[in-house]
Amino acid sequence: MSLDQLTSEIREVPADYLANLPDTEQRIFKNYKIFPIQILVKAEWNYKTENPERSNKLQESLKRHGQIETMHVRKLETGYYEVVNGNHRLDDLIIIGTTHVIAYDHGEISLAEAQRIAIQTNELRFDADPYKLGEILSNLSDIFGDEDLFKTIDIDQRLLDRAELEYGRNAPIGDMIEDELEESNSTIVYSERGDLYELNNHRLLVGDSTNDDDVEKLMNGKLAHLVYTDPPYNINYAEFNESRPENRGRNWADEYCSEWADSMSDEDYSQFLFKFISLAKRHSIEYAHYYVWFASKYFHELTTAFKLNDLSFDGVPIVWVKQVAPMTYAHYRKKYEPCLFGGKDSVTGNSHDGKRRWSAEVMDDNVWEVDRDHNVNYVHPTQKPVKLAARALRNSSKEGELILDLFLGSGTTMICAEQMNRICNGMEYEPRFADEIVKRYLRYCRDNNVECEVKRNGEVITLEFFEGELTI
CATH class of the missing domain: 3.40.50.150 (Vaccinia Virus protein VP39)
Structure with a gap:
């Protein structure tokens, strides 16, 4: 299906139903939408690790109970929607043949906001890659500051310590250039002691x-x-x-x-x-x-x-x-x-x-x-x-x-x-x-x-x- 066709299949909560809700609840529920699964794309920056055993269990749960946990998405400039939280769930829904999913649409938010939400709504079914999590937290700290960031993020201290250690240990040291040296065949020496x-x-x-x-x-x-x-x-x-x-x-x-x-x-x-x-x-x-x-x-x-x-x-x-x-x-x-x-x-x-x-x-x-x-x-x-x-x-x-x-x-x-x-x-x-x-x-x-x-x-x-x- 084309992107236009997929977009036309997105369904929102009916406006007449929302009209009967308090304003605060309207602002929340209007963002819950039903999406064709083909319009969703995985986040390349997802910090959760693969776990085949847990994936199999999640598939069995989805077959038995359906999608009872909501995914979070954001709209990309391409028109597709990136999964902010629920990337493994998306994989497993596709495997079992699901065609439509319910998700909370955060709109055209920034990557930093998306990563912050991903950690805020963190579920522990899949383990975190400590290096990737540490990298994301380091970037978010630069953008939001620790005080603001951790007002909304509740993360296990042991996981946080491990993420900071792993990223600090292996973080790229800038974009260091190993310059190309040229072996000298010259027999002439130009420098002198004292130069x-x-x-x-x-x-x-x-x-x-x-x-x-x-x-x-x-x-x-x-x-x-x-x-x-x-x-x-x-x-x-x-x-x-x-x-x-x-x-x-x-x-x-x-x-x-x-x-x-x-x-x-x-x-x-x-x-x-x-x-x-x-x-x-x-x-x-x-x-x-x-x-x-x-x-x-x-x-x-x-x-x-x-x-x-x-x-x-x-x-x-x-x-x-x-x-x-x-x-x-x-x-x-x-x-x-x-x-x-x-x-x-x-x-x-x-x-x-x-x-x-x-x-x-x-x-x-x-x-x-x-x-x-x-x-x-x-x-x-x-x-x-x-x-x-x-x-x-x-x-x-x-x-x-x-x-x-x-x-x-x-x-x-x-x-x-x-x-x-x-x-x-x-x-x-x-x-x-x-x-x-x-x-x-x-x-x-x-x-x-x-x-x-x-x-x-x-x-x-x-x-x-x-x-x-x-x-x-």
């Missing part, structure tokens, strides 16, 4: 994260609101290869680093960790959060560095779970990397003089499942995806705040900060990687129509700067 790059509001210094003067120059008197960084793991690739004359692995440090040797003694590495954390703390606000990626073998050394700097930490690290493990010769390939989370009053979540730094709407969990970048896009041996940084930035910073990354590497933290309207100050020791960071930022701005100005030691540069014949 200061200003990339719009961000800063990059080619320097030493354990050097007081370098960190002072990078921060320029500003204090960071969040420290998110990925220091060297002190993996001695050369030593591994000496013990393995066949099937030798790739020596990343030898291949990528000009002076840095990622093979310090445990004592020197402990001093290294203590020093950069102490400088990060000196140049951060008192209640800043710290996220530090590390190799499991150095968990004790890293936590000791936190303790010596009077920073608390969670004894159970955050774990990044990758979709695939890197290719290695180990019997058990490591599909995860740990990250230590800490900072003053950060672990328990207890408020201290109103200065608690958690900025996400709900608490998060400590297993982060994020796809790693494909090897062909690697410009740095320990490169991490933008969405990984986004989770920390979402939870522990606000728009406009300053993020400090003392080991900027491939520049992921800066790209993430750009997308999330934060500011990133980053340090990178290797001039070669500094080149890659600046080129990556320039390409990101070009490809995403972001207005961009990059200065090197006060002079404006473009991508063409990295195509010249300069050598060092």
